[in-house]
Structures are given as C-alpha cells and as structure tokens.
Amino acid sequence: xxxxxxxxxPDPILVVDKVVRRFGGLTAVDVEHVEVQxxxxxxxxxxxxxxxxxxxxxxxxxxxxxxxxxxxxGRTMSGVPAHKVAxxxxxxxxxxxKALSRLTVMENMRLGAQQQKGESFWRALVxxxxxxxxxxxxxxxxxxxxxxxxxxxxxxxxxxLSGGQRKLLEMxxxxxxxxxxxxxxxxxxxxxxxxxxxxxxxxxDLREQGMTVLFVEHDMDMVRDISDWVIVMAQGAVIxxxxxxxxxxxxxxxxxYLGAHHDAPLSDTELQAQLHEAEAELxxxxxxxxxx
Ligand SMILES: Nc1ncnc2c1ncn2[C@@H]1O[C@H](COP(=O)(O)OP(=O)(O)OP(=O)(O)O)[C@@H](O)[C@H]1O
Numbered sequence: 001x002x003x004x005x006x007x008x009x010p011d012p013i014l015v016v017d018k019v020v021r022r023f024g025g026l027t028a029v030d031v032e033h034v035e036v037q038x039x040x041x042x043x044x045x046x047x048x049x050x051x052x053x054x055x056x057x058x059x060x061x062x063x064x065x066x067x068x069x070x071x072x073x074g075r076t077m078s079g080v081p082a083h084k085v086a087x088x089x090x091x092x093x094x095x096x097x098k099a100l101s102r103l104t105v106m107e108n109m110r111l112g113a114q115q116q117k118g119e120s121f122w123r124a125l126v127x128x129x130x131x132x133x134x135x136x137x138x139x140x141x142x143x144x145x146x147x148x149x150x151x152x153x154x155x156x157x158x159x160x161l162s163g164g165q166r167k168l169l170e171m172x173x174x175x176x177x178x179x180x181x182x183x184x185x186x187x188x189x190x191x192x193x194x195x196x197x198x199x200x201x202x203x204x205d206l207r208e209q210g211m212t213v214l215f216v217e218h219d220m221d222m223v224r225d226i227s228d229w230v231i232v233m234a235q236g237a238v239i240x241x242x243x244x245x246x247x248x249x250x251x252x253x254x255x256x257y258l259g260a261h262h263d264a265p266l267s268d269t270e271l272q273a274q275l276h277e278a279e280a281e282l283x284x285x286x287x288x289x290x291x292x
Pocket of ligand 1: 023026028046047048049050051052053054055
C-alpha cells in the first residue's frame, strides 16, 4: 500500500473527506482524506495539539465539524449525534470523569448500554420489553466484566480502580453497544507496566473478534507493538501514513515531532559553531559551580 496521506485502502470501514474544525482563528482539524481499513488496528499519532482528540470528537458526533463528510460502513455519519453514531456501531472510549468515578463499575457498564435503549420506540410498547432488555444488559455487562477480570469489582466505585483497571472498564463499557469500530482514547495512559501486556492483549482480542480499532496514543512502544497501520497528524492535517515499522523514520514525521527541518546534515561550519556554543555553556557552568 502506498504511504501517502489519504491513501485508499481495501474495504474501508471509515472514509473521511475534507473535515475542518476551527476554534476562532485556530484550525484544529483540516483532514483532506483518510480511510481506515476494516479489521485493522490503526494508530493515530502526532505531537501535542495536532488535533487528534478534536478529530475523534468530530467523527463520533461529540462536536460539530465546520465542514466535511464521512461515512461509516457506507452510511453518512456527518452531522449525526453521538448516541446515534454509537448505535450505528462506531463507539469511542472516554476517560473516567469525576461523575463516572462516583458510580459503581456495574452502573458504568449499564450507562454504556444506554445508547441501545429506546432504539425501537415501537418495540418498547411491547409489554415486558424493558424488563427483558434490562436482563439482556445485565447479562452482557456480567460477561464483559468477567472477560476483563473486573467481575469481583462489580459493586466497587469506579473511582477506586487502579489506572489499568480504569482503562479496562473504559473499554468494556464501550463494548456494551456491540460496536464494529472501537475508538480508543489513549488506552495506555496511566497504566502500570505490569498491566501493559494484558491491555495490549485485550486490544488485539477486539481485532480477533472482527472489530476494527482506531486508537490515539503517545506510547510508541504500544503503537509499534499492536498497530497494523499508523496515521500521523500534525497541525490538524494528516501528514503521513505507513506501517509501524517504518513510520517513525519518515522525514515528515521526524520533522513534525521535532518541529524543525533536518533535511540536510549540518555543515562543518554549523557543526563547529554548535561545538563552540556547547563549550562556552559548559565553561560558564563550571565557573558558576566554582564560585559557589
Ligand atoms: N474547545 C476548544 N476550544 C479552543 N481550542 C481548542 C478546543 N479543543 C481543542 N482546541 C485546540 O485545538 C488544537 C488541537 O487540540 P487537540 O486536543 O485535538 O490535539 P491532540 O492532538 O489531541 O493533542 P494531545 O496529544 O495533547 O491530546 C490545540 O491547539 C487545542 O488547543
């Protein structure tokens, strides 16, 4: 597959065109074209402020784009509110907020299912519908809690969980709607290294079960370890795409992260000047030390 930004992919589950989001004079997102391949684990990386979270928010209907269209499974999703996007099978995780921390693990799971509720107004009129749906929700939640080894914590406040357990709960909660595309927001943030492998295993499991995963992450070890494809954003735009093994050596990516150009190696004169500067700094430091 070519490695240019916006490269077409076989069987894309998500196709995005010309999405723009501005905050005042700042263009936070300006994505020309991007596709996510069905069944893949795709990482979305980029320096701080690149627009990754804003882009996630546009796609999942949590914020309104100024321009652009996108389709999920061939269905237009631009302008569709978040709960309907989730019901269509595209769901994102959220970091546990203060309010959610005060709910129990089970209550959090039930909230995750809310998007399903009321799905069919007419079915809801059938006697006993709510009760049967309630039971379905509880059963699904139990199943997921067992899978994520959180069943013993079912009645604990979510706020009492460790960093890694919170991440598991965020993922489990998102799965309550039975999504096809799971969008993970920094799944590794604040996770104890001992839990890293288990978390990575759970993300890979999602792919094994036929889901597509798109995740924002700063942890490059995780990106290298589990992604099939990497999309790089900088200053709102997609600047590069490629497999994880080579993406970090792409010059556009290095430039974006360093915020500087390294196209040409330093000339001898530049090198000499830098050495002099470094020596002068060192001397000044030594002098300072000896005067103390
Ligand atoms: N609600 C908002 N109002 C004003 N500016 C915003 C808002 N949300 C985001 N921005 C700005 O948009 C730009 C993109 O931010 P965003 O959080 O999407 O980047 P990011 O790539 O997710 O960064 P990080 O990796 O640090 O989370 C930043 O300059 C940010 O300050």
